[in-house]
Amino acid sequence: MNVGGDLRTVHPLSWGDIEQHVASVTAAITRDGPPEAIVAIARGGLIPAVLLAHRLGCRDLRTLNITHTTTDAVHADKTRRPVLTGAVAVDGLAGRDVLLVDDIAGSGDTLAHARHLLDHAAGVRRLRTIVLVVNTANWTQRHQAPTYVGHRVEGWVIFPWEQAATCT
Numbered sequence: 001m002n003v004g005g006d007l008r009t010v011h012p013l014s015w016g017d018i019e020q021h022v023a024s025v026t027a028a029i030t031r032d033g034p035p036e037a038i039v040a041i042a043r044g045g046l047i048p049a050v051l052l053a054h055r056l057g058c059r060d061l062r063t064l065n066i067t068h069t070t071t072d073a074v075h076a077d078k079t080r081r082p083v084l085t086g087a088v089a090v091d092g093l094a095g096r097d098v099l100l101v102d103d104i105a106g107s108g109d110t111l112a113h114a115r116h117l118l119d120h121a122a123g124v125r126r127l128r129t130i131v132l133v134v135n136t137a138n139w140t141q142r143h144q145a146p147t148y149v150g151h152r153v154e155g156w157v158i159f160p161w162e163q164a165a166t167c168t
Helices: 015-032 046-056 109-122
Strands: 010-012 037-042 061-069 078-084 097-105 126-135 148-153 156-158
Touching: 015 046, 015 126, 015 148, 037 046, 037 109, 046 061, 046 097, 046 126, 061 109, 097 109, 109 126, 126 156
Parallel strands: 010 156, 037 061, 037 097, 097 126, 126 148
Antiparallel strands: 061 078
């Protein structure tokens, strides 16, 4: 669903862009208090989650394997709904302050699915979410917005860790 932007536009991000976005959200997270655990949505959320874990001094880093595209190609088709493809590492999160991290939010479906897993399966006390980028051309507004956003764009984003695979 295109809600006002060109979904075919491609925005390559550099490592410098990533550092800048991580620094800006780190400041906001620090003001709100450090999390007790960080959960990354794999694969895209792994790199920002590791960067945040180091900056915030949080050693409890976990992953959720959730996919919402059929391939890694630029403009890849989406699955009907997000798919959990690996074991959920939510043991011991009940009653804790958790930061959920992903690289990008398009429709918001993946983030909403992960929120549901952590709220209902894990019973976290406080759940905050961060995405480095929101694709405003695809955001449907039917889901709760991320707590922290590094940057907003209209269109497809290519992260520096994806460029070798998708731009050759």
